[in-house]
Amino acid sequence: MKESAVKDRILEVASRLFFEQGYNLTGINQIIEEADIARATLYNHFDSKTDLLLTYIDQTGLQRFEEMKKYIESLSTPKEQILGLFDFRIKRQQDLAFKGCQFIKITSEVSRDETAVFDLVQIQKNRIRGYIRQLVNAVEHHSPLSDELFADMVFLLLEGGTTSSSIYRDAHTLASAKKVVEKFL
The missing domain is CATH 1.10.357 (Tetracycline Repressor; domain 2)
Incomplete structure (x- = not known):
């Protein structure tokens, strides 16, 4: 996947989770799992x-x-x-x-x-x-x-x-x- 597509996928998953279940109830591990990425990939795109x-x-x-x-x-x-x-x-x-x-x-x-x-x-x-x-x-x-x-x-x-x-x-x-x-x- 291209870099921008990966970043978009992370943001898409996080956006859905933040809206549906709330920011505090959404964990980084859940975002990583649902976006199907490695932890390092998430932190390459977001600090x-x-x-x-x-x-x-x-x-x-x-x-x-x-x-x-x-x-x-x-x-x-x-x-x-x-x-x-x-x-x-x-x-x-x-x-x-x-x-x-x-x-x-x-x-x-x-x-x-x-x-x-x-x-x-x-x-x-x-x-x-x-x-x-x-x-x-x-x-x-x-x-x-x-x-x-x-x-x-x-x-x-x-x-x-x-x-x-x-x-x-x-x-x-x-x-x-x-x-x-x-x-x-």
Whole structure:
């Protein structure tokens, strides 16, 4: 196997395990076994489990953002695009059996001392927040809030609805959050 293919395989296995069973419950030995590689091969590509986690957060964040952006940009109007954020998350949560947000899950597992992890998760969330601000700037809303506060409200309802959907294992909270935002559009 080529070097990049081996690295991709390691990351693919680790990503699946981190998301499905959690970072703390995923051991290096399990990653090595499921990726069918030698221990030295893993460490040739990643300095540590934390290094593997940071790569996972970075790559997954970019992939998820691009998926969301592609979906949103397929919608015609700014109003549809803002509401489409919720539709995208609802579909994603349904497809993933309401397992929640991989980034929130990770931050609940690692120590607060893992600042690089929290910094990278913040970058991922800020990318989404910034995109929502762009969408809000393109739409007329009937909210007493400024565009910035309205965008923050949409972001918080989207994030809170996603977290709640994983707790309740249904899309009701995301659908309710969408209705709240729709009242202002």
